[in-house]
Amino acid sequence: MAIDFTLTDAQRRLRDDAREFATQVLAPVVRQADEEPDPLRAFQLTRPAYVEAYKQGIAFCMLPGEYGGGGLSNVDVLIAGEELCAVDPGFACTVLVNGLGLMPVWYWGSDEQKDRFLRAATSDPACEYLVGYAVSEPAGSPGGTANFDAPLAHPVGIGVTARRDGDEYVLNGRKFWPCNVAGWDGRGADVSIVIARTDTGKGGTEGLSAFMLERGTPGVEYRLISKIGHRLAPNAEIVFTDARVPAANLVEGTRGNGDLLINRNFAWSGPVAGIAAVGVARSAYEAALDFARTYTAGGPRPIIHYQNVGYVLGDVAARIEMCRYFCWKAAHYLDRHDYHGELIGAMCKIQCTELLFDAVYKCMQVVGVNSVDRTRPFEKLLREAAVLPLYDAGNFGMQRRRVHGILAHPGFDPRALADDEFVAFDKTMETIDTVPA
Ligand SMILES: Cc1cc2nc3c(=O)[nH]c(=O)nc-3n(C[C@H](O)[C@H](O)[C@H](O)COP(=O)(O)OP(=O)(O)OC[C@H]3O[C@@H](n4cnc5c(N)ncnc54)[C@H](O)[C@@H]3O)c2cc1C
Known part of the structure; x- marks a missing residue:
């Protein structure tokens, strides 16, 4: 069977281990670190969790096994990543950036550079390598x-x-x-x-x-x-x-060719940002559903029984499913095409981060005014969701331009992604829309 969304036993274990790390090790530090005004101090509060992530193979899970990395496929990185992002996408961003810093050495470094930089990252006795x-x-x-x-x-x-x-x-x-x-x-x-x-x-x-x-x-x-x-x-x-x-x-x-590095990197991270949006929206959806099942708003039954609440949460749940599978497809494409996904990575990042930012706000509308009470999770989730379309190469100025540059190329095959064909990206596709008309 070529298309099958069933996780293997190993993938289920990976998901469960990542979920346990996220809920048992990461979650306890999130509130204090998020509220810490000093950004360096906030980061330092995550250090014990990072050390544990390093020991569990999470911090460099994306690097190849031959250099001491976790050797995870891109699909597997997302399966684990969703669990971290559901608890805190900022912490997951630190892990993502470890990859953005070292994947180019794996792609383009000499053997000596791979040995020097990749092995140093994966063999730190202090387990703090960043x-x-x-x-x-x-x-x-x-x-x-x-x-x-x-x-x-x-x-x-x-x-x-x-x-x-x-x-x-x-x-x-x-x-x-x-x-x-x-x-x-x-x-x-x-x-x-x-x-x-x-x-x-x-x-x-x-x-x-x-x-x-x-x-x-x-x-x-x-x-x-x-x-x-x-x-x-x-x-x-x-x-x-x-x-x-x-x-x-x-x-x-x-x-x-630093320009091609920038485009390849920010496309590799596209589905990672997309799955971050899935994780954040999933947390908002589950909190809103829980609220709707128990809160009556003064009426006779919990608000989940109102049609608008059920419709909106149904739409949100569907968007989360859609986006998760788009991210998996994009990651699968990267796995099959030598970590090149300049087109699909951008498309995935744009759609997932924007659709799911809106989904988080929809969850807040369902909950109503109580969603802005900071003792509930929505305020932080909205702040996190707002970052996703803007970071990792902004959807407006960078990701959409890359899509445009590829589509505008005379050789572009509009069926390539559906047919799982390699979509080449080169310098002739850059520079588009950089000089305002
Ligand atoms: C949490 C987080 C982590 C990050 N990690 C990193 C990292 O590890 N490394 C790193 O280098 N950066 C990092 N960044 C920065 C991030 O990658 C940004 O996406 C990047 O700096 C580009 O920002 P921008 O798209 O807003 O660009 P800007 O150049 O600031 O553009 C601003 C706006 O101008 C408009 N615009 C500009 N040019 C065009 C155009 N040609 N066509 C249409 N509109 C245009 C768009 O509206 C765009 O949004 C991070 C940011 C955050 C918040």
């Missing part, structure tokens, strides 16, 4: 991230520069938003992948490469950012002032 992924840059003119591929001269687009000097590259400029990069103490993750312009004579998609920035590199400063949601995940500004990185840390196959 990896950052630094693409995004500060808002401003020029600035932001959505138009990183605008076909204009530097400093438009990615503004952080890396100038070759002997056996080193010298980095200058600022990043803003990258997750995990500041580490547990605000002084740097163990390692972060940084996209920088190695050729300032070029702009747009040209002359971008990826570097592995190691903790302790002089000339790098971090400042934590306080956010409305995903408060358990640490985002930071990075300032590079003549920071020297060994030339051997330029990820071999990304030389001049």
Whole structure:
């Protein structure tokens, strides 16, 4: 049977183990960390849970087994990920970013780089190893991230520069938003992948490469950012002032192709963001259903017996099912096509995060005014759901543009996804919609 949604015994165990971790280890720290005003302190409160996640193989579950990773398929990452996201998508975001930082080394690194960076991540005796992924840059003119591929001269687009000097590259400029990069103490993750312009004579998609920035590199400063949601995940500004990185840390196959890394990474994470929306909406739906089954609102029977309540919750439940299966399909596509999903990953992320943001609010309408009481879960769930369409390459400025760029290509086959055919993505599909008409 080619299409079968039944989980294998191993997948059921994976789901159950992830659920147990999420409810027994993660859940007890969520409220305090979410309410902690200092973003670094909030992240530090998650440290014991992270150490346990590391020990259980969750923190690097997406890396290949041959380098000590969990060796999970993309589908299996989602099965486990939904359970974490139902409890806290910010914590899950930290794990996701470990993948965004190291998957490119697996795709494009030399054997020596794979050995050095992947094995270090999976063999930390302290079980605290953390990896950052630094693409995004500060808002401003020029600035932001959505138009990183605008076909204009530097400093438009990615503004952080890396100038070759002997056996080193010298980095200058600022990043803003990258997750995990500041580490547990605000002084740097163990390692972060940084996209920088190695050729300032070029702009747009040209002359971008990826570097592995190691903790302790002089000339790098971090400042934590306080956010409305995903408060358990640490985002930071990075300032590079003549920071020297060994030339051997330029990820071999990304030389001049940092743009393709950005698009491949943000597409790989599409179904992960989608399943985060599923997890968050699932929690809102279950809380709303529970409320509707017990609350009478002064009437003779619980409000679930009113037609509008039943219809709305039925629609919400259906959307959650739809989105879960779209995420599984997108992950399955990534598994079958060498972790390329530039089209389906974007489509999945856009639809799931937007449909399910609305679903969370619908749950609040069913519950009514009591949903805004902060002793109930909805306020936090709404904040978390609001982040999902905006982060991980915004649905407006980045993900929809990638879909547009592929659809506009003369060679695009509109049946490719249905037929499970490989949809190629190359530089000719970038830059679309970057220069306003
Ligand atoms: C929890 C969290 C985790 C994150 N983790 C990371 C991380 O690990 N690494 C990292 O690098 N970043 C990270 N980010 C940042 C994230 O990936 C953002 O999606 C990214 O910075 C792009 O933001 P943006 O799309 O709003 O871009 P901006 O450049 O700020 O664009 C803002 C808006 O302008 C409009 N716009 C801009 N250009 C266009 C266009 N060409 N066409 C149409 N509209 C346009 C859109 O409305 C867009 O939403 C994280 C953010 C959060 C909140």
